[in-house]
Amino acid sequence: MATFVLVHGAWHGGWCWRRVSDRLRAKGHDVYAPTLTGLGERSHLLSPMVGLETHIQDIVNVLKFEELTDVILCGHSYAGMVITGVIDREPDRISALVYLDAFVPSDGDCAMDHTKLNANGALQRAVDERGDGWRMPLPAMEAMGVFDHADIDWVEHLLVEHPVKSFNETLSLTGSPDHASRHYILASGGTAPRFAHVHARMSEDPNWSTYEVPTGHDVMVTMPAELSDILDKIAG
Numbered sequence: 001m002a003t004f005v006l007v008h009g010a011w012h013g014g015w016c017w018r019r020v021s022d023r024l025r026a027k028g029h030d031v032y033a034p035t036l037t038g039l040g041e042r043s044h045l046l047s048p049m050v051g052l053e054t055h056i057q058d059i060v061n062v063l064k065f066e067e068l069t070d071v072i073l074c075g076h077s078y079a080g081m082v083i084t085g086v087i088d089r090e091p092d093r094i095s096a097l098v099y100l101d102a103f104v105p106s107d108g109d110c111a112m113d114h115t116k117l118n119a120n121g122a123l124q125r126a127v128d129e130r131g132d133g134w135r136m137p138l139p140a141m142e143a144m145g146v147f148d149h150a151d152i153d154w155v156e157h158l159l160v161e162h163p164v165k166s167f168n169e170t171l172s173l174t175g176s177p178d179h180a181s182r183h184y185i186l187a188s189g190g191t192a193p194r195f196a197h198v199h200a201r202m203s204e205d206p207n208w209s210t211y212e213v214p215t216g217h218d219v220m221v222t223m224p225a226e227l228s229d230i231l232d233k234i235a236g
Contacts, residue, residue: 001028002072002235006220007059008033009077009102010162011138013040016076016155019224020231027232034062036082043160048134051165052111053172056085063093072235073180074098076220078162081111081171091178096234100227101187101195101217104202107173115167116194117143127164135161145187145216155221181209183234185227187219188212209234 004024006017014033021031036055038046059082063071071094075083080102087094103114117123123136130137138159141152186199193199194217202208211230215223 003030003068003070004072004074004231005059005062006031006033007075007079007082009079010136011159013158015040015158017220020220020228023224023228024231029235032062032066034058038163039160046163048165050163052081052169055082055166056089059086060089063090069093070095072096072098074100074231075102076100077102077217078111081105085171087178087180088173088176091176094178094180096181096183098183098185098231098234100185100219104198105171108170110170111167131161134164136164137161144218145189146218146221151221155218182207183209185211185213185230187215187217189215
């Protein structure tokens with residue numbers, strides 16, 4: 001059986017993987033769903049200094065101190081930035097990368113330059129006007145693709161503001177070689193899937209396997225069974 005490390009996106013925490021983690025464990029897999037600094041149960045650590053490098057180090061330390069190898073590393077949304085940095089630092093510990101409706105960045109990229117939430121500077125203006133210049137205010141549930149009332153109550157209750165430094169800090173990669181397989185899962189529901197252009201690009205690359213789940217952005221909340229089946233398939 002496989003070892004999964006599931007990395008949440010902005011505003012979320014390790015809690016958001018609960019429905020997926022339970023299913024993967026029921027299939028016999030080991031699952032870790034850490035929470036990034038400043039989010040979830042670690043929200044008391046939120047500060048203007050928390051950035052992308054902080055979050056990369058969070059996951060590097062999980063791999064190190066849990067003594068994990070042959071890991072399937074899955075990142076949702078913003079965490080595409082994080083897992084790309086992690087494999088650059090720890091290529092020998094990771095056997096597969098899974099980008100779940102996520103950024104697939106290159107060296108020198110930052111999330112703010114690529115997120116559609118910042119169209120015409122909207123996200124940065126919200127930070128300046130409602131987040132004291134360093135906190136990203138909570139998104140609307142519609143933007144997360146969550147519409148079920150029970151799911152809205154659960155997710156909205158646990159989201160916390162996110163440090164904008166992590167979106168503005170550029171990703172620095174050393175170019176360390178790795179042999180991990182690459183996989184992209186698109187949340188294809190709705191009229192304008194946020195990462196359709198990324199999925200289309202990866203679909204043309206023979207080094208990638210691509211999948212679609214017909215739901216909104218928070219796939220792990222809205223279609224955990226379907227997502228778990230895809231992850232189980234990737235595990236082989």
